[in-house]
Amino acid sequence: MPKTPPGQTRNRIFRFVRDRLLEGDSPSLREVQRHFGFRAVETVRSHLSALVEEGRLIKKSGRSRGYRLPSSASDWSFNRLQPVPLLGEVAAGGFEEAIENPEGNLPVEIPDSRDLSDYFALRVRGESMSGAGILPGDTVIVERRAAPVSGQIVVALLEEEATVKRLHLGPGGMELRPENPDFNILRPPPGSCRILGRVVELRRQIR
Amino acid sequence: MPKTPPGQTRNRIFRFVRDRLLEGDSPSLREVQRHFGFRAVETVRSHLSALVEEGRLIKKSGRSRGYRLPSSASDWSFNRLQPVPLLGEVAAGGFEEAIENPEGNLPVEIPDSRDLSDYFALRVRGESMSGAGILPGDTVIVERRAAPVSGQIVVALLEEEATVKRLHLGPGGMELRPENPDFNILRPPPGSCRILGRVVELRRQIR
DNA sequence: CAGCATAACAGACATTTGTCTGGTATAGCA
DNA sequence: TGCTATACCAGACAAATGTCTGTTATGCTG
Incomplete structure (x- = not known):
């Protein structure tokens, strides 16, 4: 997998995870890995960690498939x-x-x-x-x-x-x-x- | 955990899982186990398998937290x-x-x-x-x-x-x-x- | 009563999943 | 040029999760 410009892959990963979450289904790291053809899980993990760091995702630790959308991304007053x-x-x-x-x-x-x-x-x-x-x-x-x-x-x-x-x-x-x-x-x-x-x-x- | 009348515990488990799923979060077997205080995971697994058998739940096999509501129960289709x-x-x-x-x-x-x-x-x-x-x-x-x-x-x-x-x-x-x-x-x-x-x-x- | 289905338990095991530690390569920059 | 940040890889490891096999007890039914 060739190296891509900074942030580009991260954005694609974010969109993929976001769409899966909007379908009500949190993907596992290896599912994301397979989808993008990465040869290392760590690649996905570091991207997702970065996305959490940036506040674009939220993670419930200590559980599998624990990524969620922060409220601002999912609720445009739809949370009620x-x-x-x-x-x-x-x-x-x-x-x-x-x-x-x-x-x-x-x-x-x-x-x-x-x-x-x-x-x-x-x-x-x-x-x-x-x-x-x-x-x-x-x-x-x-x-x-x-x-x-x-x-x-x-x-x-x-x-x-x-x-x-x-x-x-x-x-x-x-x-x-x-x-x-x-x-x-x-x-x-x-x-x-x-x-x-x-x-x-x-x-x-x-x- | 005493033995309960047939179907009663199963209904309670179904409602618990359904509510979790409607919150957009599939529980793991052990989370259900903890919630009901069962001493064996298998108790939960057999109940959930039976619920799938009855068509009240759907399971995506080969993945964790794979239980879903059948379309009839989840067709609120929030995605659309x-x-x-x-x-x-x-x-x-x-x-x-x-x-x-x-x-x-x-x-x-x-x-x-x-x-x-x-x-x-x-x-x-x-x-x-x-x-x-x-x-x-x-x-x-x-x-x-x-x-x-x-x-x-x-x-x-x-x-x-x-x-x-x-x-x-x-x-x-x-x-x-x-x-x-x-x-x-x-x-x-x-x-x-x-x-x-x-x-x-x-x-x-x-x- | 015997037979049978169901509820619940016990514990081992396999698979999935997340985490860690370290390495290679490339682009940008002082 | 050397430094640094980032993308990506490799493989081991640990934790979470699902699966299996077998057992005990209880209620129902012929």
């Missing part, structure tokens, strides 16, 4: 993004099971004060909230554990089925109000309904 | 997330200038075939599209350069002001139809209107 499980439509069949087997994950920005497990996402069925701009097929992101507050849009668990409605708490008890004149207000008897959380965000793909 | 500039409301004042000075960036998943510069985001003003579930304050993500197709929801530039409407192309020329009976259909004379792109996604924060 968390994978929130998308549970699908959660029709009859069980909510708890759906939590364990999500359809996928959605990148959602959640506040630092909150835990990732406080959030999940659902796909909306039915037209009952179309008056509030929530259409079938939309995805709602739900914050759990929030104390039920009258007037908020919530996800309620009624007979093992999740449903999106606007919550009203009055002297007559709990009301789940659709936002569509074609649907009726639900007044579930106490104990038969559990409020899973409140809708904090809505996403719609238009294709 | 790109910072799309949020231009604000783009009232009178100029669209081109707004492109230069975005209010911020939004993480948006865009297809590999498309370029980042093909996208921008706008905040919606007015009630004219509320019938289509697009409310004031919502953020729409717009794909530029798409050839105008009749029936799509588009962003049009009318007298230096961006507006969201449904596009209709007919023999009588171009129509921009609001989705709200309180608003009128716009029929801009040819040349006075530019279609900036089509709305591909909608996001709404509910706070």
